[in-house]
Amino acid sequence: AQKVTQAQTEISVVEKEDVTLDCVYETRDTTYYLFWYKQPPSGELVFLIRRNSFDEQNEISGRYSWNFQKSTSSFNFTITASQVVDSAVYFCALSLSGGSYIPTFGRGTSLIVHP
């Protein structure tokens, strides 16, 4: 069975600091997908990124970047120059390519950015 661990329950930073949210996953499958979702205080869940297991290229989108390392089974998310609007709960998730596609979510990391 697969598992996603987000060991950081809550992170508190001051605006403009860089912050990294950790995600460690476990699966025996060789083909899988990893996701990050954001849940702002308003409550909706917003998709941020998807990565498949064959693509270890790091991704950058504005102030957001993702570091996927199969060797350590990690898919970490970094926010550069954090802003108050980044305050949210961030979820990492894993889906296998075969079977019923039921994703496994981590428990989430609550990020609080203080002005």
Next chain:
Amino acid sequence: NAGVTQTPKFRILKIGQSMTLQCTQDMNHNYMYWYRQDPGMGLKLIYYSVGAGITDKGEVPNGYNVSRSTTEDFPLRLELAAPSQTSVYFCASSYSVDTQYFGPGTRLTVL
């Protein structure tokens, strides 16, 4: 495209009452899911469906029922509501293993 819509947004039930949470998607996705999110917790899968007429249990199905008569709709039925079912309920849909698109959620309180 409206994406995934859920109704109602809020609901208060008395213990023992029943209700149906509605979920509709207009993206022609085969896969649909129901999750619950308790305060400060992650998402727990209640039921899912891989297509019209096919449903299966997730991690926490007790006290709930679902049906999937069309591709678009995936209602969640609560029978004999209990305080333990107080939660925020999210419906989601996806095209196979692709990104899940979530509805805005239904906040349910059982008193």
